[in-house]
Amino acid sequence: MDLSLELAVPSRTEYIAVVRLIVSSLVSARRTVAEERIDDLKLAVSEACTNAIEANAAAGQDQPVVVKVWEAPERLEVCIADSGSGFDPDVLPEHPPVTDPERLNFERGLGIPLIRNLVDAVRFESSPAGTAVWMTLFGGPAVDGGDETAEILRVVLSDDH
Amino acid sequence: MELGLDVDDSRSPHTVLAVKGEVDVYTAPRLREKLVDLVSQGHRQIVVDLDGVDFLDSTGLGVLVGGLKRLRSNGGDLSLVCTQARILKVFEITGMTTVFSISASVDEATAN
Numbered sequence: 001m002d003l004s005l006e007l008a009v010p011s012r013t014e015y016i017a018v019v020r021l022i023v024s025s026l027v028s029a030r031r032t033v034a035e036e037r038i039d040d041l042k043l044a045v046s047e048a049c050t051n052a053i054e055a056n057a058a059a060g061q062d063q064p065v066v067v068k069v070w071e072a073p074e075r076l077e078v079c080i081a082d083s084g085s086g087f088d089p090d091v092l093p094e095h096p097p098v099t100d101p102e103r104l105n106f107e108r109g110l111g112i113p114l115i116r117n118l119v120d121a122v123r124f125e126s127s128p129a130g131t132a133v134w135m136t137l138f139g140g141p142a143v144d145g146g147d148e149t150a151e152i153l154r155v156v157l158s159d160d161h
Numbered sequence: 162m163e164l165g166l167d168v169d170d171s172r173s174p175h176t177v178l179a180v181k182g183e184v185d186v187y188t189a190p191r192l193r194e195k196l197v198d199l200v201s202q203g204h205r206q207i208v209v210d211l212d213g214v215d216f217l218d219s220t221g222l223g224v225l226v227g228g229l230k231r232l233r234s235n236g237g238d239l240s241l242v243c244t245q246a247r248i249l250k251v252f253e254i255t256g257m258t259t260v261f262s263i264s265a266s267v268d269e270a271t272a273n
Contacts, residue, residue, distance in 0.1 A: 013185070013186045013187035014187050016185055016186065016187060017183055017185065017187065020216070036246075036247070039247040039250075040250075042216070043216075043218055043251065046185055046216070046218045047218055047219055050185070050186045050218065050219075050220060053186070110219035110222060110223065110255050111218075111219045113254075113255070114218075114219055114251070114254060114255065117254045118254070
């Protein structure tokens with residue numbers, strides 16, 4: 001994979017809109033993916049940045065959030081990394097079902113479930129030194145018209161979430 | 162980044178809050194504040210019009226859930242106006258379409 005963007009962003013919430021804009025512009029210019037998928041990635045990137053900034057703040061870290069975009073012929077990966085104290089992505093708080101009135105007491109914790117739903121694949125690399133979230137979107141380079149390949153890959157490869 | 166928050170109280174008993182712009186962790190506190198203000202001013206039937214919203218993430222969704230909870234515990238309700246697929250998707254993925262009443266227009270939301 002080739003690195004096509006590396007960005008160190010101040011760990012402050014006002015910069016999330018900038019990251020959304022840069023990543024989505026890059027993807028729409030360089031890849032063959034539907035507009036709707038770019039919206040999905042935009043939301044996933046926003047959720048990951050929010051978590052990264054919160055993780056840095058909780059650990060008292062003023063390190064930047066690092067955003068990287070990697071491209072391969074059939075896919076694009078966005079990595080959002082923080083310097084927080086890490087977490088176990090397999091142990092997330094459970095929410096009551098939406099039919100339970102108690103559900104209204106949970107205003108947070110929807111970010112990671114959303115990310116898992118929005119991108120084709122996601123993996124978390126977390127250690128006490130920080131967390132990196134890798135999000136994959138299938139779809140070929142813009143010149144190749146790779147949308148059909150993307151559909152096939154999505155079906156074959158994205159059954160891990 | 163500005164978040165537009167326009168209140169229209171000409172549709173009594175409903176109060177329409179039209180939100181414009183992007184709702185994320187940076188701007189959501191302003192939406193929360195506005196909802197808290199409206200409830201403390203005695204508004205009980207609040208319709209949040211999301212059709213001018215370009216982007217809404219889970220923090221924005223959380224603020225709406227908080228507003229709904231606040232209103233219901235005060236004998237009121239919060240409903241939404243939303244026709245944009247990309248915004249509706251956030252509610253669909255999280256199952257929130259069953260929690261909120263979502264209308265296609267302000268007229269529809271304030272009809273009852």
